[in-house]
Amino acid sequence: MSDPLLLAQDLSVSFGGLHAVSNLNLEVEMGEVHAIIGPNGAGKTSLINLFSGDIEPTRGRVYHRGEDITGLPPYQVVARGIGRSYQITNIFLEFTCSQNCWLAARARLGSAMRFFVPSGRDIHTAKRVSEALSLAGLEAKANNVAKELSYGEQRQLEIAMLMALEPEILLLDEPLAGLGVDESQGVLDLVRRLAPEHGIVLIEHDMDAVFAIADKLTVMVDGRVLESGTPEIIKVSEKVRKAYLGDD
Amino acid sequence: MDWLLFFIQTLNGIQYGLLLFLIASGLSIVFGVMGVINLAHGSFYMIGAYLAFTLSELTGSLFYAILLGIPITMLLGFFVERFFIVHLYHRDHLQQVLLTFGLILIFNELQQILWGGDPHAVPMPAVLTGSFPLSDTLSYPVYRFFLSAVCLGMSIVMYLVLKHTRFGMRIRAGASNRTMIEALGINIRFLYSLVFAIGVALAGVAGMLAAPVETVYPGMGEQILIVSFVVVVIGGIGSIRGAFIGALAIGLADVYGQVFLPDLASVAVYGVMAGVLLLRPSGLFGRGT
Amino acid sequence: MTVIPSKFVIIVLCFFIAILIFVPFTGDKYWIKLVTRMMVLGMFAMSLDFIVGYTGLVSFGHAAFFGLAAYTLHLISPEETAVNLLWALPVCLLVSGTAAAIIGALSVRTRGIYFIMVTLAFAQMLFYFFHDSDIAGGSDGAFIYFKPVIVLGELTLMDLDGQNVLYFFSLVSLMFAYGFLLIILRSPFGRVIQGIKVNEHRMRALGYNTYIYKLVSFIIAGLIGGYAGFLFACIDGFVPPELLGWQESGLALVMVILGGIGTLFGPALGAVALLGVEELFRERHIFGQLSEHWQIMLGAFVIAVVLMLKNGIGGLILKIGDRLKGSVR
Numbered sequence: 001m002s003d004p005l006l007l008a009q010d011l012s013v014s015f016g017g018l019h020a021v022s023n024l025n026l027e028v029e030m031g032e033v034h035a036i037i038g039p040n041g042a043g044k045t046s047l048i049n050l051f052s053g054d055i056e057p058t059r060g061r062v063y064h065r066g067e068d069i070t071g072l073p074p075y076q077v078v079a080r081g082i083g084r085s086y087q088i089t090n091i092f093l094e095f096t097c098s099q100n101c102w103l104a105a106r107a108r109l110g111s112a113m114r115f116f117v118p119s120g121r122d123i124h125t126a127k128r129v130s131e132a133l134s135l136a137g138l139e140a141k142a143n144n145v146a147k148e149l150s151y152g153e154q155r156q157l158e159i160a161m162l163m164a165l166e167p168e169i170l171l172l173d174e175p176l177a178g179l180g181v182d183e184s185q186g187v188l189d190l191v192r193r194l195a196p197e198h199g200i201v202l203i204e205h206d207m208d209a210v211f212a213i214a215d216k217l218t219v220m221v222d223g224r225v226l227e228s229g230t231p232e233i234i235k236v237s238e239k240v241r242k243a244y245l246g247d248d
Numbered sequence: 249m250d251w252l253l254f255f256i257q258t259l260n261g262i263q264y265g266l267l268l269f270l271i272a273s274g275l276s277i278v279f280g281v282m283g284v285i286n287l288a289h290g291s292f293y294m295i296g297a298y299l300a301f302t303l304s305e306l307t308g309s310l311f312y313a314i315l316l317g318i319p320i321t322m323l324l325g326f327f328v329e330r331f332f333i334v335h336l337y338h339r340d341h342l343q344q345v346l347l348t349f350g351l352i353l354i355f356n357e358l359q360q361i362l363w364g365g366d367p368h369a370v371p372m373p374a375v376l377t378g379s380f381p382l383s384d385t386l387s388y389p390v391y392r393f394f395l396s397a398v399c400l401g402m403s404i405v406m407y408l409v410l411k412h413t414r415f416g417m418r419i420r421a422g423a424s425n426r427t428m429i430e431a432l433g434i435n436i437r438f439l440y441s442l443v444f445a446i447g448v449a450l451a452g453v454a455g456m457l458a459a460p461v462e463t464v465y466p467g468m469g470e471q472i473l474i475v476s477f478v479v480v481v482i483g484g485i486g487s488i489r490g491a492f493i494g495a496l497a498i499g500l501a502d503v504y505g506q507v508f509l510p511d512l513a514s515v516a517v518y519g520v521m522a523g524v525l526l527l528r529p530s531g532l533f534g535r536g537t
Numbered sequence: 538m539t540v541i542p543s544k545f546v547i548i549v550l551c552f553f554i555a556i557l558i559f560v561p562f563t564g565d566k567y568w569i570k571l572v573t574r575m576m577v578l579g580m581f582a583m584s585l586d587f588i589v590g591y592t593g594l595v596s597f598g599h600a601a602f603f604g605l606a607a608y609t610l611h612l613i614s615p616e617e618t619a620v621n622l623l624w625a626l627p628v629c630l631l632v633s634g635t636a637a638a639i640i641g642a643l644s645v646r647t648r649g650i651y652f653i654m655v656t657l658a659f660a661q662m663l664f665y666f667f668h669d670s671d672i673a674g675g676s677d678g679a680f681i682y683f684k685p686v687i688v689l690g691e692l693t694l695m696d697l698d699g700q701n702v703l704y705f706f707s708l709v710s711l712m713f714a715y716g717f718l719l720i721i722l723r724s725p726f727g728r729v730i731q732g733i734k735v736n737e738h739r740m741r742a743l744g745y746n747t748y749i750y751k752l753v754s755f756i757i758a759g760l761i762g763g764y765a766g767f768l769f770a771c772i773d774g775f776v777p778p779e780l781l782g783w784q785e786s787g788l789a790l791v792m793v794i795l796g797g798i799g800t801l802f803g804p805a806l807g808a809v810a811l812l813g814v815e816e817l818f819r820e821r822h823i824f825g826q827l828s829e830h831w832q833i834m835l836g837a838f839v840i841a842v843v844l845m846l847k848n849g850i851g852g853l854i855l856k857i858g859d860r861l862k863g864s865v866r
Contacts, residue, residue, distance in 0.1 A: 052742065078744030090742075092735045103732045107744035112725040113753070119725045165743065285650050287787075335844055341650055342595045346794060347843045349787040353836030361830055470783065474661045477654040485650060514669045518662035522643055525655065529646040 003066030005030050005199040006051065006082070006169055011060035012223075013046060020046040022223045024060070028169065028199040033191065035202045035210045038220035044203045045087060047220070048171045051201065052084045053077035064169070078107065083167030087174045087203075089154045093147035097138055097157055100146055101129040104164035128164055136160035137186055152183045159187060169199045176206050188213055211235070219243075252386055257503045263392050265499025266399035270454040271472055272479040272491045273406065274447030280486030281422035281443050284336050287348035288328070290473025291355035292448045296321060296455025297464045298359060301368045304459075310373045314456050318449055325448030329441050337440075352470070359466060367465035395457050402453070403492065410488065419443060475502075478521045484531030493532060540722040542802065545858030550802055557708055561701045569700055570772065575812050576707045577768045579805030580714045582792035584761035587718050589790070590799030591727070592754040593734030594645070597653045597786050598660030599762055601640065602633040604781030606763035607770035608667060609633075611679040619683035622697070626685070629767045630760050636663070637759025638752070645751045657783055668778040678777035681770055697771045707768050711805065714761050718801060721757065730754045795842050796849050803851020810850060814838055 006028040013021045021043040028034045036044045049055045051062060053074040061070045064080055072080075092100050102119065105128040106112050120126070133139045136159045141149060146157060155178060162170060172191070176184045188209055191200060195215075204210050210217065211231050218228040219240050227237045234240055275289045299320060303313035332351060336344045372391045379387040410416035418439060455468075462468070479498050483490025498517055505516025512519075524532065542550070560572050581603055588594045606629040613628055614620045644655040673679040684697040697703045721727050732740050733747050740747050770776050779785065788811065796807020818824060818831035818838075827834065848856070 054742070073746075074741045075744045075746045078742065084742065086742075090736070090739050092732060092739065094735055095732075099728070103728065103740070104743050106725055106729070112729045112745070112750075114725045115721050115727075116724060118720075118723050119728050120723075122725065161743070279650065285653065332840065341653060342589070342790065342794070342798075343843050345595070345597060345653055346787070346790055347840050349791070350836040350839030350843065353832050353839065357830045357832040357836065474658055474783070478658050481647075481651060481654050481658065511670070514665035515662055518658055521655070521658060525643050525646060530651065 003063065004028065005065060006201070007063040007066075008047075008050070009061045009063065011047075011050060011057050011062065013050060013055060013057045013059075019223050021050065021057075024220075024223070024225055026218060026225070026228075028201055030168075030199050031196050032215045033195050033200045033202055033213055034216045034218065035204060035214035036218050036220055037204070037207070037210060038226070041222075042220040043223040044220055045173055046223075048084060048173050048201065048203065051077075051169075051171055052082065075107075078165065078167070079110075081166075081168040082171065083162050083165040083169070084171035085158045085162045085173055085175055087177065089151075089158055091146050091154060091157050091161065094145065096143050096145050097133060097149070097160070098129050098142040100157055101132045101160050101164040102126075104161040105129050105132065105166075108165055128166065132160045132164035135163045135190060152179050155179055156183065156187075159190065167198075170194065170201070172200065172202045172204075174203050174205065176204055176209060184209065252383055254507075256382070256386065256388055257507055258500065259388060259392070259396070261500035261503035262496065263396040263399075263499070264502060265496035266396055266403065267454050267458055268472075268475060268479055268499055269403060269492050269495035270399055270450045272476040272483070272495055273403075273488055274450040275476050276480050276483070276486060276488065276491045277419060278444055278447045279480075281419055282333075282337060282440050284333060285341055285344050285348070286333070286447075287345055287473065288351040288355060289447070289451055289476065290469035290471070291352055292321060292324070292451035292469075293455040293458075293472050294359065294466075294469030295324065295355065296452030297370075297459040297462075297468060298363050298368075298455075299452070300456035300459035301363070301370050301464050304370055310370065310456070310460065314453065317452060317456050321452030322445045322449045324452075325445030326441055328448070329444040333444060334440075355469070356466065365466055367463045369463050370459040372460040391460060395461065398457060399454075402450075406488070475517060478517055480531075481521055482524045482531055484534030487531070487533035490531055490533030540719060540727065542719075543855075543858050543862070545861055546802065546854060549854055549858075553806075554708075554712070561704050566700065569704055571812065571816065573700075573704050573707050573772055574769070575809045576704075576711045576805075577765050577772065578789070578792065578812065579808035580707075580711045580768070581762055581765035582789050582796065582804035582808045583711075583714055583718065583801060584758045584765065585789045586793045586796075586798065586801055586804040587722075587761070588754055588758040589793055590801070590804075591722060591734060592730040592751055593737070594751060594755065595649075595653050595790075596644075596656040596755070596758075597783065597790065598640070598644075598656035598658075599758070599789055600781050600783070600785035601656075601660035601663050602637055602759040602762040603766035603769065603785065603789075604667070604776070604778070605636050605663065606630065606633045606766035607776045607780050608673050608679065610685070610767055610770045611673055611681050611776045614681050614683065614685070616682055619686040619696070619698070622685040622687045622695070623689075626764070626767055630763050633763025633766065634756055634760045637756045637763075641752045641755035641759070645748060645755055657786070660781060660786060661783060664778055664781040664783070667781060673776070676778060678775055678779075681774040681776065684771050684774060703768075703771055710764065710768060714764065715802060715805070718757075718761065722801070726750070726753070791839050791842065794849060795846065797851025797853070797855075798849065800849070800851030800855065803849050803854070806850045 004027045008024055008026040011021055011024040036047060038044055050057055053072050056071050061068055063069065064082060069077060069080065102125060105125045109125065130139065133142055136156045138153065138156050138160050141153060146154060149157065159175060175187050179187065191213060202214065214231055217231055217234045219226040219234060221243055226243055227234060227240050271293055275286065278284055278286055296317060299317045300310060300313050303316050304310045307313055332347060336347060376391040376394050379389040381387045410420055475498060479491060479494040482497060483494030497520060501516050501520045506513040509516060561569055585599045588596055609629045609632040610625060613625055640659045644652055644659065647655055667673055668676050686693055686697065687695040695702055697706060729745060729750050733750060737747050766780065792807035792811050793804040795810055796805065797803030815835060818834040819828050821828045
């Protein structure tokens with residue numbers, strides 16, 4: 001049996017006295033959309049930060065294709081093909097959309113220690129930039145400065161940058177937050193299209209979207225896994241209904 | 249090396265360290281509470297020393313000079329905060345550094361105008377001129393003991409104020425979380441002025457106390473400023489405890505450097521800083537980057 | 538991240554260069570020397586802008602590399618004859634670059650306020666090293682008795698002892714430095730450091746080891762700064778320890794702010810402006826007694842620049858350029 005694409009084993013992290021994530025086990029397979037849901041403060045974003053190398057776990061390990069990647073700095077995690085998007089838009093506001101994507105696309109090419117060649121001459125990167133922009137539906141805004149975009153477009157740019165990274169694992173932290181209906185649909189379509197060839201971890205509050213797209217769901221409460229399984233299992237789970245879905 | 253000589257050097261190192269602590273703690277608190285990096289902090293040390301020179305000539309005693317000097321330096325602090333520093337609270341570090349750099353140019357030139365370029369000696373108070381005999385040939389000056397004792401006393405007072413008074417609590421709150429103090433609705437304008445003035449007075453008193461030991465000379469402010477930076481970098485910004493330990497470490501590194509590596513004495517202090525940076529880039533008690 | 542200067546900026550710069558070419562023909566030795574200093578310090582300020590304005594590292598110790606190259610030139614210049622620039626300049630750059638690599642390796646680990654204090658402290662360490670030791674004249678400074686020459690075989694191609702030769706060599710060097718830094722800023726490396734300035738955290742998340750990029754950027758600035766220091770030592774043939782001092786670093790930062798941070802050509806104009814203002818303040822006919830204490834006015838000027846000037850001279854030129862472009866459309 002081959003190793004899972006992404007595996008978390010007994011993962012824990014605490015800030016001061018607060019256990020943001022405790023003893024969490026999770027597996028993501030290739031071709032799978034794995035949604036993480038749970039109330040605010042359940043530790044979902046901390047989990048993404050643990051996967052991406054932004055924070056180091058206090059205990060437990062993370063494996064990528066069977067290799068231990070616990071504690072690697074973010075730039076090495078990305079180099080392995082694990083990319084993330086941010087809940088709060090985290091882009092280069094002063095740069096144009098294509099420059100934003102260029103930085104992402106170039107990152108996967110390894111070193112950018114080229115001093116005397118104009119960046120524009122790098123055709124390979126340029127191609128990836130335009131592909132990423134069109135995947136995210138931003139080709140018309142390629143030369144617009146990011147800070148002049150609408151909020152929804154900035155979210156799309158965030159996705160486009162992730163696309164430009166060409167990761168095999170996508171860590172999506174609330175990609176639909178603040179988007180309109182049409183824009184949301186666009187992002188969902190994109191995720192669906194990417195799913196077969198990627199492993200996707202998705203944090204999302206929009207339950208309709210989550211149940212429509214996820215192959216697997218993990219419900220987190222207070223840093224722990226409450227329940228994990230297919231959407232059908234989660235829908236009928238008594239525990240989940242009580243703790244989380246029960247309030248409707 | 250003779251152990252007694254070593255002992256004397258250690259005392260000197262501690263004395264220098266305690267003096268540095270007075271200066272560095274002011275620098276660190278001002279940065280911690282107001283988020284302002286003040287390059288002109290060393291100038292206040294210099295001004296203190298020159299005040300000691302002039303006032304002790306006028307009054308006949310260093311004691312009176314210090315008593316008069318404290319309110320003068322505090323007033324100077326209020327003035328500088330009101331007219332210059334107040335513009336820096338919401339500006340970036342580069343602007344803070346450059347504005348206070350401009351202040352140094354002005355203070356240095358004023359010093360030239362008022363006191364000229366010659367170094368001056370400041371007499372010790374008569375009661376403190378003696379020295380304690382340690383052996384047949386070696387002795388330790390009483391004034392240096394007095395200097396250490398005063399610095400230590402002030403450090404303890406500062407500790408008690410920070411730890412056990414409302415004012416101290418506010419400063420600590422500000423140093424650890426600046427937005428918090430703004431949220432508390434305290435009269436920030438006044439608190440900032442007061443903190444800055446106290447920082448200036450600490451540097452000024454350090455200058456006045458040091459005047460009889462080190463001669464008073466132009467440029468003494470910058471020299472001490474840089475060393476204070478080293479102390480703050482080692483201890484961690486905003487940490488009083490860090491400043492204390494950093495100051496003692498640098499004080500000792502300086503005197504031991506002069507004894508063991510006389511050729512590299514002026515570089516020893518920076519070597520310590522480089523070592524700390526290698527291990528802990530945000531200082532011994534820093535909050536991390 | 539627009540690096541390539543607009544047509545308007547190029548026209549303005551050509552205008553300045555035309556004036557600069559004209560200056561030696563006045564034959565006024567004082568002016569030629571002053572403008573040489575302006576150009577050399579302009580190059581120095583430009584190199585500082587590369588790290589402050591494009592990489593986002595506020596270094597308060599940039600004079601270290603400036604002064605170090607100057608001292609190196611003194612140390613490798615024999616007392617009775619001139620040194621050959623063809624190897625002397627690379628050696629000076631090597632020394633400055635190595636120092637930048639060592640100081641950078643330690644200080645780039647820190648951020649913000651720490652970075653300012655640490656660079657200042659390391660530069661000051663070098664200052665005290667030259668000030669207190671007797672390897673190069675100590676606090677009195679050191680002399681270079683014969684300016685470097687370019688010799689190929691038997692043929693002396695250039696002698697920097699000639700005032701006009703040094704002048705034009707400095708002008709060409711300044712233009713070279715500008716072009717060199719522009720090319721780097723336009724390269725993949727240049728884009729990456731500009732990304733780091735805007736959002737370093739995001740750059741790390743994208744997969745860049747930002748430490749290395751910042752360090753290399755620091756070294757490049759140190760090299761160009763060293764080049765400027767080499768030229769500066771040739772102007773008077775005199776190297777005082779103050780060249781490494783914090784005042785020199787501070788004034789270079791003032792030039793950057795005055796000229797317009799992150800415009801590259803601006804800080805060079807900032808150097809011209811600052812030296813011009815300094816000359817003005819020293820003018821006895823205008824300021825009388827006060828001219829003896831011109832540093833007070835300089836301090837006040839620095840404070841005024843920080844408080845009032847937003848985008849500096851370079852920013853102003855860019856703005857005029859944009860206006861004109863807008864009105865043409």
